[in-house]
Structure formats: C-alpha cells, structure tokens
Amino acid sequence: MAASKDAPLVALIAGEASGDILGAGLMQALQVRYPGARFIGVGGEEMSAAGLSSLFPMEKLSVMGITEVLAHLPELLRLRKQLVSFLLEERPDVVIGIDSPDFTLPIARRLHAQGLKTVHYVSPSVWAWRQGRIKGIKRSIDLMLCLLPFEARFYEQHQVPVSFVGHPLADRVPLETDTPAARVELGLPESADILAVLPGSRGGEVGQLMPAFLDAMVALHAQRPDLHFVIPAANGARREQIQALLDTATDLPVTLVDGQSRTVMAAADVILMASGTATLEGLLVGKPMVVGYRVGAITYAIASRLVKSEFVSLPNLLCREQMVPELIQDGLTTDAIVESVSHWFDYPDQADALKSRFRAVHEQLRGGASEKAADAVNQLLEGS
Numbered sequence: 001m002a003a004s005k006d007a008p009l010v011a012l013i014a015g016e017a018s019g020d021i022l023g024a025g026l027m028q029a030l031q032v033r034y035p036g037a038r039f040i041g042v043g044g045e046e047m048s049a050a051g052l053s054s055l056f057p058m059e060k061l062s063v064m065g066i067t068e069v070l071a072h073l074p075e076l077l078r079l080r081k082q083l084v085s086f087l088l089e090e091r092p093d094v095v096i097g098i099d100s101p102d103f104t105l106p107i108a109r110r111l112h113a114q115g116l117k118t119v120h121y122v123s124p125s126v127w128a129w130r131q132g133r134i135k136g137i138k139r140s141i142d143l144m145l146c147l148l149p150f151e152a153r154f155y156e157q158h159q160v161p162v163s164f165v166g167h168p169l170a171d172r173v174p175l176e177t178d179t180p181a182a183r184v185e186l187g188l189p190e191s192a193d194i195l196a197v198l199p200g201s202r203g204g205e206v207g208q209l210m211p212a213f214l215d216a217m218v219a220l221h222a223q224r225p226d227l228h229f230v231i232p233a234a235n236g237a238r239r240e241q242i243q244a245l246l247d248t249a250t251d252l253p254v255t256l257v258d259g260q261s262r263t264v265m266a267a268a269d270v271i272l273m274a275s276g277t278a279t280l281e282g283l284l285v286g287k288p289m290v291v292g293y294r295v296g297a298i299t300y301a302i303a304s305r306l307v308k309s310e311f312v313s314l315p316n317l318l319c320r321e322q323m324v325p326e327l328i329q330d331g332l333t334t335d336a337i338v339e340s341v342s343h344w345f346d347y348p349d350q351a352d353a354l355k356s357r358f359r360a361v362h363e364q365l366r367g368g369a370s371e372k373a374a375d376a377v378n379q380l381l382e383g384s
Contacts, residue, residue, distance in 0.1 A: 007036030008034055008093040008094065011092040011096065019043075023043050023098050026096070027052065088116075094119060117381075119143045123144055146164050168370065173362070175362060177287075197229055198274060201278075203241060214245055217254075228254075230264050230268065231257065262285065270344045291315075291324055293328050323357060
C-alpha cells in the first residue's frame with residue numbers, strides 16, 4: 001500500500017536505456033527530498049542501482065521498429081496488464097512513466113482513472129504530429145515533465161499541467177567545447193578544416209542519406225582539397241554500410257570512427273547530419289550544421305500531412321527560427337548541401353553568431369534537470 005508522504009512509495013516505468021538514465025537521476029534527486037522513499041516499477045541497471053525494485057527486466061520492453069513491436073505485441077500487452085494490476089494493488093503515491101509513450105501512457109490512463117497520481121517524463125512529439133493525442137494525454141496524467149521549452153508552451157496552450165525541467169544532456173555537455181583536445185583524441189589533423197558527417201544510426205537512414213552526403217563530400221573535396229571528413233559509425237553494421245559506400249569514392253580524406261559521435265562533432269568546424277536527437281548534441285557542442293533528411297516517398301507523403309511543425313531540427317525548434325539549413329526530401333541535393341556547408345566555412349562571422357545563440361540555448365537547458373523534475377514531483381505529492 002502507499003506510504004506516507006515523508007517516505008512515499010514511488011512507481012517508475014522505463015522502457016529503454018535513455019529512460020533508465022533519466023529515471024535513475026530522478027530517483028536520486030527524490031531520495032534527497034525523501035530519504036525513506038521506496039521505488040517500484042520497471043527499470044534497467046541504472047534505476048536498479050539507484051534502489052528500484054523492478055517487477056521484470058526492462059529489456060522485455062526494449063523493442064524497436066513496427067515489425068518487431070508486432071511480433072512481441074502479445075507479450076507487451078501481457079506485461080502491461082501485469083504492471084497495471086501490480087500498481088493498483090500497491091497503490092503508490094505517484095506513478096511516473098518515463099518516455100516510451102506507447103507503453104507508458106496507456107498504463108497512466110488506467111491508473112489515473114483509478115485515482116492514482118500520474119506523471120509522464122519526456123513529452124512525446126505531440127506538438128509536431130497527431131496533435132489530437134493531447135486530449136488523451138490530458139485525461140491520463142496529473143503532470144507532464146518536458147525537457148524542452150517549446151514543448152511546455154504547447155501543453156500550457158492546451159491547459160495540461162506541465163513543468164519544463166531542462167535536458168539532462170545539457171548538464172553533461174560542457175559549456176565550453178575543447179576542439180583541439182577532441183582532434184587529438186581522434187587522431188585528426190589539428191589545423192585542417194574538418195567536416196563531421198553523421199548520416200544517422202539506423203540502416204534505413206544511412207541508406208537514404210549517405211549516398212547524397214557522399215556526393216556532396218566529393219564535390220566539396222574538389223572545391224576544398226584541404227577539407228578533411230570524419231564520420232562516426234553507430235555500430236559495426238553501420239560501419240560496414242558506410243565503408244562500402246566510401247569504397248566507391250577514391251582519394252577522399254575520411255576518418256571513420258567507431259561511435260564517439262559527440263567527440264566527432266566537438267572536433268569538427270561544421271557538421272552535416274541527419275535530422276534527429278543528435279542535432280541537439282550538435283547545438284550543445286556549439287557547431288554550425290546543415291541538417292538533411294529523406295525517407296521513402298509514401299512515408300513522406302503521409303508524414304507531411306500529419307506534421308504540424310514549421311521546423312524539423314531541434315536547433316531551429318529551440319531557437320524558434322531557422323538558424324541552420326534544413327534540406328528535406330527533394331531539397332537534399334548535392335548543390336544544396338555543398339552551398340550550405342560552404343556557407344559556414346566562408347562566413348565565419350555568421351558561424352560565430354550561431355555559436356553564441358546556441359550557447360544561450362545551452363544555458364537555458366542546463367540547471368539540474370533531475371532536481372527540477374524531483375521538485376515538480378514533490379509539489380504534486382505535497383499538494384495532495
């Protein structure tokens with residue numbers, strides 16, 4: 001049964017590694033406020049080390065991709081039912097779902113309907129597409145914890161209780177980027193102009209983007225023979241995929257690195273990258289960038305009708321204006337990439353102005369996300 005507010009019983013549900021890290025940080029911050037707090041739910045190694053009693057291994061929920069989810073759907077539904085029954089029996093003081101909205105929000109809806117306090121940590125991209133989901137979210141939670149300020153504004157507009165807590169990544173990435181040290185670490189030429197190329201972490205992304213990026217690299221090398229390229233491969237399969245493409249282009253000065261994407265970005269002067277969460281890291285290390293994305297024609301036709309956001313990249317969304325070029329779908333051409341990348345090298349004053357703007361955003365996102373999230377949960381608990 002639920003504990004007293006002096007030593008609350010807190011349930012947390014995380015479904016993947018990033019949520020496990022967020023959950024552990026929140027638990028540690030809650031333990032400062034409530035030394036006797038107990039934690040139950042589902043989490044991984046990080047949350048278990050912080051004191052969570054996990055009902056079952058988090059890895060059972062870590063399923064990626066539509067076909068993989070369909071194959072595991074009966075098991076996922078069984079686990080969700082088991083978790084709901086367990087939490088209704090234990091009746092914790094608060095239930096915190098961490099990301100994984102397709103799994104955690106339906107649980108929150110059932111528990112909220114039974115009188116339990118519910119929180120969701122990390123907003124789904126409801127502000128960008130399928131905005132009608134906001135009605136279901138509003139019925140499911142007592143509080144949304146947002147990592148980004150524009151997300152909080154969206155919830156405020158729809159009268160959903162929300163707290164902007166900042167992004168934990170902004171706390172971990174230093175405000176000052178040591179570019180020379182990053183180049184030494186990666187064995188890159190210290191005085192060359194360097195372009196980091198990040199074609200994504202999934203095979204489909206790399207397949208769509210890397211050929212276009214490679215054509216632009218060849219053209220850039222012809223114009224700028226001293227330009228050096230560095231590419232981080234997310235894993236062994238991506239390394240093989242990228243290397244096979246690089247083998248078709250001779251004499252390109254390229255360094256292919258295993259992982260270390262943040263160090264690669266820190267070492268670069270400019271970044272050419274896939275749209276996605278990595279663009280936030282690019283902003284935090286303070287680098288001018290060009291963002292590209294391309295998907296299948298049918299997927300794009302569907303998505304372009306659903307997406308309501310003016311921008312797709314996080315730097316532009318956070319700055320609320322187009323600070324970096326976005327080359328999407330048919331706009332991702334060799335000429336457009338070359339022109340956009342060259343611009344940052346040719347106009348260093350504009351690159352410096354961008355870095356200054358990124359620094360201001362970095363400072364806004366810093367400040368102890370876990371502590372702010374714990375404060376918001378604390379207020380919810382004490383308000384009951």
